[in-house]
Amino acid sequence: MAGAADPAGTARDYAAVLRNAVVRFGSFTALQDISLELEQGAFWTILGPSGCGKSTMLRLVSDLVPAASGEVSVLGKSTEEARLAREFAFVFQDATLLPWRTALKNVELPLEIGRRRNIKIPVSDRSPRELLKLVGLQGREDALPRELSGGMRQRVAIARALVCQPKLLLMDEPFGALDEMTRDHLNLQLLQIWAETGVTILFVTHSIPEAVFLGQKVLMLGTNPGRLREIVDIDIPSPRAIKVRDTQEFTKYTAYLRRLLEAD
């Protein structure tokens, strides 16, 4: 049954489980037979040609598009239950901050919405101020989005995503619009946040080096129809420093993934 919770609860140890999940838009099959088990606490990255269904995969997990067939569960719940329980949060390429609210007020927004609607939502052990510190924005709490750089705005969006203590963070090319140095810096910071919070991360990118640097596994998707071609284990120990990218091992992975991409 599409979107059904796992009755035996075996999927609870996983942040997300997909079994033969299919997504259709009318007669077009965007994703064909996707099966995977994303362990809690893992950091996986998703690569694939433009239009192969990377964003659709995150949207499927986050209850934004339904499965036409197959099963999808998040923390052992249906995607709808997981959404209502704030089990996951989404970070997009564009930070989507409210321009009239300060950085701090943007981070506080999900909590405010919960209070206003009188719904009980999980709250991070870390205060919005502490979360801004975690993303390196201490001292910029009162800045408006227009006073912040693109990288800083993206960090505010990450702090906001963490405010309801999600177990799963879905990130769709969050650093895609940033220059390389800023991206490197935020990659390192994200690895640190991942290690400190234990959050599970599913991260879409167009950049092969970014996928290898961040991911414990890289999911390589293919087109026509959108499908999971291969899951590549990245056996590079954590914590990873930027200089790991100069190693032969790293280059071996990027070369392999580039060949896979070109073969699609």
Ligand SMILES: Nc1ncnc2c1ncn2[C@@H]1O[C@H](COP(=O)(O)OP(=O)(O)OP(=O)(O)O)[C@@H](O)[C@H]1O
């Ligand atoms: N709401 C929708 N209605 C119809 N078709 C859609 C819809 N959303 C996505 N698609 C189609 O599904 C396919 C996958 O789209 P998706 O956005 O997931 O690709 P992507 O891998 O994220 O691409 P990109 O790398 O360019 O972001 C595309 O062919 C797209 O046109």
Ligand SMILES: [Mg+2]
């Ligand atoms: Mg996309």
